[in-house]
Amino acid sequence: MAASPGKLGLKGIRAVARHAGVSIATVSRALNSPDSVSTELRGRITQAVKSVGYIPQATARALSTRRTRTFGAIVPTIDNTMFARGIAALQEYLSSVGYMLFLTTSGYDLDAELQQARNLVSRGVDGLVLRGDCHHDALREMLAEHDIPFINVGVYRPDRPYPCIGTNNEAAAHRAATHVIELGHRRIGIVSALQRNNDRASARVAGFRRALAEGGIELPDKWHVEVPYTLDDAREAARYLLSLDDRPTAVVCGNDVIAYGVLLEAERSGFAVPRDLSVVGFDDLDWSRHLRPSLTTIHVPTGETWQRAGEYLVRRLAGEQTIMHHEIDYSLVVRESTAPPPKRQGRSR
Numbered sequence: 001m002a003a004s005p006g007k008l009g010l011k012g013i014r015a016v017a018r019h020a021g022v023s024i025a026t027v028s029r030a031l032n033s034p035d036s037v038s039t040e041l042r043g044r045i046t047q048a049v050k051s052v053g054y055i056p057q058a059t060a061r062a063l064s065t066r067r068t069r070t071f072g073a074i075v076p077t078i079d080n081t082m083f084a085r086g087i088a089a090l091q092e093y094l095s096s097v098g099y100m101l102f103l104t105t106s107g108y109d110l111d112a113e114l115q116q117a118r119n120l121v122s123r124g125v126d127g128l129v130l131r132g133d134c135h136h137d138a139l140r141e142m143l144a145e146h147d148i149p150f151i152n153v154g155v156y157r158p159d160r161p162y163p164c165i166g167t168n169n170e171a172a173a174h175r176a177a178t179h180v181i182e183l184g185h186r187r188i189g190i191v192s193a194l195q196r197n198n199d200r201a202s203a204r205v206a207g208f209r210r211a212l213a214e215g216g217i218e219l220p221d222k223w224h225v226e227v228p229y230t231l232d233d234a235r236e237a238a239r240y241l242l243s244l245d246d247r248p249t250a251v252v253c254g255n256d257v258i259a260y261g262v263l264l265e266a267e268r269s270g271f272a273v274p275r276d277l278s279v280v281g282f283d284d285l286d287w288s289r290h291l292r293p294s295l296t297t298i299h300v301p302t303g304e305t306w307q308r309a310g311e312y313l314v315r316r317l318a319g320e321q322t323i324m325h326h327e328i329d330y331s332l333v334v335r336e337s338t339a340p341p342p343k344r345q346g347r348s349r
Contacts, residue, residue, distance in 0.1 A: 012052060012053075012054040013027055013028065013054065015052045015054065016045065016048045016049055016052050016054045017048075019048035019051055019052055020044050020045045020047075020048035021044075022041070022044075022045065026041070026045070027045055027048075030042050030045040030046075031045070031049075050115075050118070053118070053138065053141070053142045053145065068124040068125065068126055069098055069099050069100065069126065070099065070100045070101070070102060070123075070124065070125050070126060071094060071099055071100075071101055071102070071125055071126060071127050071128065071129060071310070071313060072101075072102045072103075072104065072117070072120035072121075072123075072125040072127075072128045072129070073087060073090060073101060073102070073103050073104075073128070073129040073130075074103075074104050074105070074106055074113055074116050074117060074120070074128065074129070074130055074131065075087065075103070075104075075105055075106070075131050076105065076106055076107060076108045076131055076198070077105055077107060077108075077229070078103075078105060079229065079230075080229055080257075081256075081257070081285050081286075082255070082283050082285065082302050083131075085285075085302045085303055085306075086153070086302045086303065086305065086306035087101075087103060087306065088303070089302070089303035089304070089306045089307045090129065090306040090307060090309060090310045092307075093307045093310045093311065094310050094314075097314055099126075099310075099314070102120055102123065102125060104116040104119070104120065108194070108196065108197045108198055109197070110134070110135065110136045110139075110197055111136065113130075113135065113136065113139065114135075114136040114138055114139045114142075117139050117142065117143075118142065121142065121143075121146060121148060125148070126148070126149075126313070126317055127148060127149040127150060127151075127313040127316070127317065128143065128148060128149075128150040128151075129150070129151060129153055129306070129309050129310070129313070130150055130151070130152050130153065131152070131153055131154055132152060132153075132154055132155050132198065132199045132200055133152045133155050133157050133160060133162060133164060133199055134197050134198065134199040135152075140162070149163075149313055149316045149317065150162075150163070150313075151163045151164065151165060151309050151312050151313060152164040152165075152166075153165055153166055153305060153306060153309045154166040154167070154169075154200055154305065155167075155169065155199060155200060155203070156168045156169075156325065156326075156327040156328070157325070158325040158327075162324075163312065163322075163324045163325070164324075164325055164326070165305055165308050165309050165312065165325075165326040165328065166305055166326075166327075166328055167300050167305075167327070167328050167329070167330045168203075168327060168330075169200050169203035169204050169207065170203040170204070170206050170207040170210070171207060171330075172204070172207065172282070172298045172300070172330040173203070173204035173205070173206070173207025173208050173211075173252070173254075173282065173298070174207035174208070174210050174211045175207075175211075175298065175330070175332050176207075176208070176211075176252050176280045176282060176297075176298050176332065177207065177208045177211035177212060177252050177280075178211045178215075179280065179296070179332055179334070179338065180250040180252065180278055180280060180338060181211060181212075181215045181217065183250075183278065183338060183339065183340045183341070184340045184341055185248075185249050185250040185278060185340075185341045186215075186217055186249075186341070187223075187246075187247070187248045187249045187250070187341070188212060188217060188219070188223075188248055188249075188250045188251070188252060189219075189223040189224065189225075189241050189247075189248035189250070189251045189252075190205065190208050190209075190219070190223065190224040190225070190251070190252055190253075190254075191224075191225050191226075191227060191234060191237045191238065191241070191251055191252075191253050191254065191258050191259075191261075191262060192204065192205050192208075192224070192225070192226050192227075192253070192254035192258070193226070193227070193228075193229055193254040193255060193258065194226050194227070194228060195226060201254055204254050204282060205224075205254070208252050222244065223241065223248055225237040225240065225241065227258060229255070229257055229258070230257075230261075231257065231260060231261045231264065232261070233261070234253075234257065234258040234259075234260065234261020234262055234265075235261040235262075235264055235265040235268075236265075237258075237261070237262070238251070238261060238262040238264075238265035238266060238269075239265050239269065242265070242266060242269050242271060242277070248277075249276075249277060249278065249341040249342060250277065250278040250279070250280070250338070250341065251277065251278070251279050251280070252280045253279065253280060253281050253282060254282060255281065255282050255283050256281035256282060256283045256284065256285040256287070256288050256295060256297055257285070258281070259279050259280065259281030259282075259288075259295055259297065259337075260281075260287070260291070260295075262279050263279055263291065263293070263295070263337065266279070273293050273337050274293065274336065274337050274338050274339035275339065275342060276342055278296075278337060278338040278339055278341070279295065279296070279337045279338070280295075280296050280297060280298075280337070280338060281295045281296070281297035281298070281337075282297060282298045282300075283297065283298065283299075283300055283302070284297045284298065284299035284300065284333055288333075288335070289333075289335065291337075292336070293335070293336035293337045294335035294336045294337065295335055295336075295337050296332075296333065296334050296335045296336070296337045296338040297332075297333055297335070298330050298331070298332060298333070299330060299331045299332075299333045300328065300330050301328060301329075304328065305328050308326060308328075312326070
């Protein structure tokens, strides 16, 4: 049974006072009238609040009654078409059932994500939607302590004790790399998103590498480039790979935006896709089917994934039966950007 708001608030403020080495009254004064205490003392108490994970009593009361009808979502960035599509689907669903969505970003920084989660919890959100399964331990502890439901979106990890909904990224990337292997490519490069604090990117790289290993294909270190999520960085990676004397004949990419950059740079550098270079993406964004050549990619139903995340939280709060781990199917969409390797490696003329 969850603690009553009064007990929860009193317990938390006592812990803050102990941690800061001051009285409960001093903590209360610092929180309610910050200017009434010194800068040094205010900083010490603020640090104690963060360390303890204390949430003001009024907010705890809102959390215990589940009456705010708000959810929070923390995504790494909004400079990502896939995230924008997912957030739009989530908000549309939540609005239809009378909930409001608060959105924040973390920049792939676990400490920043933790702080944003604390901010959202302090404002009384009823639940959280998180991207991936790579989070600060203190975040999970805070959510457990205050009995706030959450769900990890974009991953399928049935081996983990946390609710999730998404595609098996490793298996989907394995399928993408297998496609170019089946076409006859043996010289295959990888341009991936940055893997630090990004379990989706890491899983996709693992899937690419597994397919290559199963095919007996060596991946030289210089043929794997990690880049931020921008066209400029993806183009720079492609420029580097295509400048190599022993360049790849196919490139598998960690997402569609990276693949767009590879396609653009290949054309600018005088290579014809797919005659000289095959390119595969991941996500199947709207532009992927409109490009010329259109992009072979892994289709992931982003809107459905995020909507179902919202449905999970709403049902969980209503006390209904929920499935903790939900796998979303993916599919390989073969378009114009892949073909058998050229008989002779070189630039088109």
